[in-house]
Each structure stands twice: as structure tokens, then as C-alpha cells.
Amino acid sequence: MTDRPVRTSVPTDQEPVTTNGTLALVNLSAQIDGVAAPLRRAGSAAPHAVAQQAVLVDLLTLRGHLLGRVTDYEQAAQLSEQMVRNAPDDSAALLARARARATLHRFAEAMADLDAAGGAGAAQSTLDAERAVILQAVGCHAEAHALLRSAAPDQSDFTMLSALAFFQAERGETAEAENVFDEARAAHRGVSPFPLAQLEFRRGVMWLREGDLPAARSWFDAARRRVPGYAPAAGHLAEVDLLLDAPETAVARLRPLVETSDDPEYPAHLALALRAAGRPQEARPWRDRAAERYEELVTRHPEAYADHAADFWLMVGGDVDRGLQLALRSLVMRQTSRSYALVRSAQEASEGLDPRRLRAQTPCD
Template identity: 75%
Template sequence: MTSGPVPGDHAPVTTNDTVALVNLSAQIEGLAAPRQGAEPGTPFAVAQRAVLVDLLTLRGHLLGRVSDYDHAARIAERLVRDAPSDPMALLARAHSRATLHRFAEAMADIDAAGRAGSAQAVLDGERAGILQAVGCHAEARTLIGRAAPRQSGFTVLGARAVLHAERGEAAEAEQVFDEALRTYQGVSPFPLAQLHYRRGVMWMREGDLPAARTWFEAARRRVPGYAPATGHLAEVDLLSGDPAAAVSRLRPLVETSDDPEYASRLALALRVLGGHQEALRWRDRAAERYDDLVLRHPEAYADHAADFWLMVGADADRGIHLALRSLVMRRTTRSHALVRPVPGGEPDVRAAQPPGPCG
């Protein structure tokens, strides 16, 4: 079964989304099963577990499962313990750490992989992703260009499109997004769904809700179970004055995802509809989950928790504290935006900021 092109999507036909997700879970289960003769530190075992880390991370992103990120992190730590000088093991742990926004540690793993013999083009691509995530766009652009000759056209163009989008260069990003779609030669729907999603995020940031909806819907046509796209569509519904549609999208999602962001959005949509008692239940569930995640993964969830307490949790002091904490850890546009609109004036965050990460 296949999934055909969508309006505005010039990419080729890909594997049916349901089949692709089933295959992804089957791959994860197969790789997770113990194999006779595969000793932990052997190249076969290292390669097997490194792929498992990446597949768990992918499924965690697609389905909104923090539990998959946690599982990937545990495997990656054991992998490096068993094969401390294997570049594949080190890069697998770098991927897992970067997913949880532990960027300095991820960079240390990439550096170690370089010393262990990993190819320079691979290292450049890995470093570019992290530099982009922390807002070092000029440095990321240089590394993307340097790695380009040894990467697929889709990978390079996708990275450049997202970089333009994050720099606020929407017109340039649109051209490169289109070019990336035209170069895609794979059969998996996941890379296309992720690219559509990032395009939707760009238009959401630009305040163009119809364009954002178009691309979030395109992502969901490729992968209907795509949690981040569904969550953002609910946000578009709410901002467009249709909280009932937002609730309809979010109810199934909060039953399958353990990411508290969706419970938080459901609480907000229910409150707009007047369902205050049910909204309170989902608000409390989100609060409990955020408290746990901020303790275990502060780099990844402090900013989301800050947004929750400022918008849904109705605790401005707690929200501002977490926003400042997030800004210290990761000086991005989102982090700065969280601390700027503070009632009673802007807090002075300059003293709390460490030296910039871009050198």
C-alpha cells in the first residue's frame, strides 16, 4: 500500500503510513530482541543497538512518546559503556543526548567520535544540527555546506530550508523546501512528514495560520498519527476560534502520548469551551508530568513547563523561574520570548546568561 502526493507536495509516492508505523515498531522489537552470539561490544551488536537508539528516537518524535526517548537514552548509555571507543556508539549517544537537549554532552560525544575515526563529513553534519538547535545559525550553515558533498540532496536541502526558517527568512525557506521535496527519492513517509511539519512550524512562527494549517495537514496526510503535527493543528484550531475542533483532535492524542504538552493544550481548549472541571483534571495531569520531566530532563522540558505555568497553570512566578532557567541553558528565540512578556516589566536576565555557545 502507498500514500500518494498531497496538494503542494511534489514528492513521490511513499509507503502507506500505517504500514510504515507497523514496520517501524517491528524493526524496534526485532532489534531489541537478544541475539545469540552478539556480544555487547562486538561491531555487529554495536551497529544493531545504535540503529535501535535512532529508531526509538524517531518513534518517540512521531508518536509523542517520552518513554521512547528514555528507552533510547538507557540503551545509548549502556552502548558506550560496552564499546567506549566505537564511533558508532558515541554518535548514537550524541543523538540521544541531543534529543533531550543535552547539547554540550552531545558535542563531547561527537568530538570523541572524531578522535575514534568517524568521517569528517559525518561529524560536520552532526555538529551542524546541534549548532542550529542552540541558535548558532551562521556556524551551522558553514558546516551544512561543508558536509553537503557527502550527503543526499534531500538531507542537505532540508537542513538548509529549516535553517532559513529559523532565521526568519520565510521566502528563501519556501524555495528550498520545494526544492527538497523535488529531490526526495525514498519510500518512507517519515522524512516528508517531518519536513512538512517544520514548514508548518515556520508559518506558525510567522503568524500565518492558514499556511501553517496547510503544512501540518500535509504532514498528517503522510503520517496521520504524527503527534506534533496534530498538536499544532489543535493550536491552530484554538487560535482560529474553534476550540471544539481542538478538543476533538487532542482527546485521542492524550491517550497515546505521554508528552504533557498535549494534556496542557486540551486543558486550555476545554477551559475556552467552559468545561472547567475536566480542564482542571487535564491541567493537573500535565502539571504532575511536567514536574517529573523538569527534574529528569530540565534542558528539554524547562521551557515547555514555563510556557505551561504561564499560560495554563496560572502560576506566573513559577513560569518566570523556569523561563529564566531555560534561558541560561539554551539561549534561543523561544527562550528569550518566554521572559520578555512578563507582567510588571522585563526581568534582567543578562546576569544569568553564560557566555554564548557560538564561540
């Protein structure tokens, strides 16, 4: 953890002003319905259909993240596949499918779509920014940084600074990231609460990884206050509650999430919190619900959910062998520091494993 003093809050007079987060979520769903309805009536061959479908893919992906709705991610992916079938040489369709595939961690296919979009005339700065996100996700930090710098002149200050802050946070460069997070907040010029809530959430993730629970709580809470329905922020606040030995508070945070989200992470964490609160009988149905849902998602989207499912089986599910199997599967698909750490955790929980199974190179080596 860094020795630098932690900046855990922003003075009120420096707080960026945005629209009400609850109303913004309502408006987001209304916007999705407003874009989808005429597309259903007119069909995919209508003029400007690709442009409107691309907007819909991005809106669905945003709502999926904010509310923890895997079904939104899946709908976005299905729509993007349809777009490319109908317009295989359209750069907007290819870019939309690349983003949808990257959301579900289908990174190699997303990169192929970006290559095709380049051939179809997509702007180089757009391609560089999209590739940088993917390369960062798979642990290719040097390559990602070079592309971020290349894309920066054609991006807004907020977008550029946010991407740099995320990059530095992912690299563990917390002192540098703190400064850039502040610069990004100051550079925000819109009224939507979503970009700033995501920025605050990622800042909380950085401090949670560093083990600074008060700082993590401060930023997760900032994101949740900006957008009260922000599921990942509330879920991570519950994680902090558990780490601070406040399981009943975690239970209270998680109960609304298991009703509105179809992500198994929340029933899994609710089961963990109920066990920590000494209520194992109440925990069991939530554990079973999470187990069933993880199996569904690993079957449909292994790249995105194998690592989360491995965590579940090791921490909540009580099946070390299944956890190890999924951890190794995740490592084959993506050789990142998280993947290696997950396999090591599974290895520590199970005896007699061959450490040579862990030897692999990252895709950047």
C-alpha cells in the first residue's frame, strides 16, 4: 500500500454538479425504450438503423453495468451480432460488436472486429482507444499506455484523463492515479452523473485493492450517493462492511441488489454475509441460487465469468476442486495477475497440485 496520504473526500465547493442519479437511471431506461421501439417497427433495413442500433448497444451496456444486469449485456451482444450480419462492412456495426464482445471478455474476437472496422474506415484514434481498453484488461500495460497516448489528442480531457487514471490505478501507481482522478473530476463538463459515478467507483476499486478500506468506502459511497441505484458501488460497500466485521450492514446493502440484479455475485456475497452474521440456514438458498446462476453464465460466457465463478466456489460454494478447475480455465483464457493469483489461491486450498501447471507467459511476452 502506498505511503502517500490518502485523499478520501472532495470539499463541497469542488464537488461536480450533476443531475439526480435516480432520475437519470429512469431516463436511461426510457431512452433505451425510445430508441428500441422505432427500430422494432421499422426493422434493421431502415435508414440510419445501424447508427441507432449502435447507440442502443452502448445504452444497454451502460445500464447493464450500473444495475448489474447480465441480460442487458446479452441483449447488447445479440443486437451487435445482428448489426454485423446485416451490414458486415459497416465500421459502426463492427465497433459496436467489438465493444459488446469486450464487455463479455471475448477479447480476441473484439480485436478482430476492431481490425475489420479499421479496414472499413473507422478513425484511428477510436480504434486506438478501444484497443487500449482491451490490452489493459489482458495485462498488456505498455502497449495499452502507448495507444492511450496516441488516442488522447482526439478525446475530451475528461475521457483522456479518466482512461489514464484507470490505467495507473490498474498498475498500482496510486499516488499518480490520485492526482489524475482529481484532474478528471475537474475536467468533467457534462451534467450526467454516470461518468463521474464510474470514475468514483474505479477510484474505490483502486483503494480496495490497496487495502485502504476507509478510502475505498469513501469513494464507493460517493458513487452510490451520486447514483443511488449503482449496483457495483453498493456491492463493494457491502464487501468493505464484511472486511470491517459489519456483516449485518452488508446484509442490508445486499438484499435490494439480489432483487434487481441477475448477477450471481450479489446472492453469493449475501450468502457470505449471512454466514458471517451467524445465520447459515438463511445463507443456504442464496448460495444455491448463486451456484446455479454461475453455472449458467460459465456455460454461456466462460471468458467473463469463469474467474468469478472460481472465486465463488473457493469462498462460498465449498467446492475447491471446482474452484481450481475454473481458475485454471480462466488462466488459459487470460494470463493476467488476477488469473495467476486466483490459481494460487485455489492451489493453497487444495493439496498435491503440480506447480508446473502455473507456468505460462502473458500474451505480451
